[in-house]
Amino acid sequence: MPESTVSVFRFGSFTLDLAQGTLRRGAEPVFLRPKAYTILAHLAENTGRVVPKSELMDAAWPGIFVTEDSLTQSIREIRKTLGENMIRTVSKRGYMLAVGSEELPDLSRQPIVAVLRFRNDSGNPSDDALVDGFAEDIIYGLARFGTFTVLARNSSFSFASYVYPEWQQIRARIGADYVVEGSVNRHGDRIVAAVSLADASNGTQLWGERYVTEGTGLFLAESDIIEAIVGRLVARVDNAGLQQAIRKPVTSLAAYELVLRGLALLRDPAQSDLQGAETLFLAALAKDPNYGLGLAYLALSRIVIAEFGRASPAVLAEAHDLVERAVALAPDQSPCRRVQSLVRLYMREHEAAERHLRIGLTLNPYDADSIEQMGYVLTMRGRPVDALGWLDRAIRIDPLQPHWCQYDRSLALYLIGEYRPAAEALEMATRPAPWISTRLAACYAQLGRMEDARQQLARARERDPNFFPLDYARSGIPFEHRGDAEHLTDGIMLALGST
Incomplete structure (x- = not known):
């Protein structure tokens, strides 16, 4: 993971100053033996994540084989100095500095991923640095997501790709659940x-792919490949964690696993159990009330259940309060910023929506969901051509992008008069929502397919007798500019047979 730029850490009555190499209680200096001090410093630099035992051993005894007893003695010394509760032991995972532990999510079930050293197949030793840098960039990219722990290079590079040791040796030595090679x-x-x-527990390959890029320059080629790899890896790791969580009863799941299951229901194309998703997020927060991601996704579920732009001011206000808490607790988590952006968008605060989303993209430029949402935000701001670039990039990074990517893409296409591809994107919908039928009716009407348009409007009325297509076009979508709302209204009026 990227090295911390912070050099002063405060926890309880203690101050650790790495630049000066000192530990103080108030104004009084506190002595730790060198190895214990090194371990405390490494834990402080990685506050908020579980640090595997092997990583701590590599930090304190680089290049030297020592037993876990040496680490245990140093941890005991730190606890004796700081207090027994300052260092949290996470069973079978490692240790974590319990700074502000009341605000830390339950990480004990969060999977650990190790990116092994990649093999240089070019036959040119001068490319070794390039290949190592390639794997390091994947480490940094994965680490930005925060939904799983990514081991630093000094731990994961102790094993090379395609040099097969016993898988249990990898798992025991560096504590990884999943291995990227x-x-x-x-x-x-x-x-x-x-x-x-x-899967490090048994060596089963969960996913693999080969990428070929040429003619775009070395840097651009590497960037494109890493962007695609990171996006796909995150989806596969999350899916593997979800499959494990599904096999367990809800009562035994950690907060992280509950959020993972709830998010899967939100991303389900049919979205047939949105209330179930909300229930899972609430269960996660019951286990950990200060879990930022849990709060953010609870806010998102409230917006989705209320049908996005049709959400009442009360629902929007509640979602706003939830996501503001989420951002305060987890300011470096891009999903919190993404949901914050979406809530602001439906509150018709367009500039704030784009600003918050750009902060999220700064935190994690690899997040396909944030990239896709930027396409939607720009569509709402009257820039559909720019939006399509973002939407197409999201699909390129993750071809299994959620269904709403096509919904958003269809709206951008509609606004530039590309009615046929807009209709084709909507025809992929599997969710029986009246607003989807209404948008499709507008596309068909603009194409002169009046009978198809009328059938779609009839389906919208059947699905929700209280849904009014013209009201939806005029106020149910957070367009910044009236002209865009009028463009969609024109299509719906054609479908209705009005002039």
């Missing part, structure tokens, strides 16, 4: 990268 072959501006994800 790969190879890079470079010839000029042509890069061939192969990458796979394996």
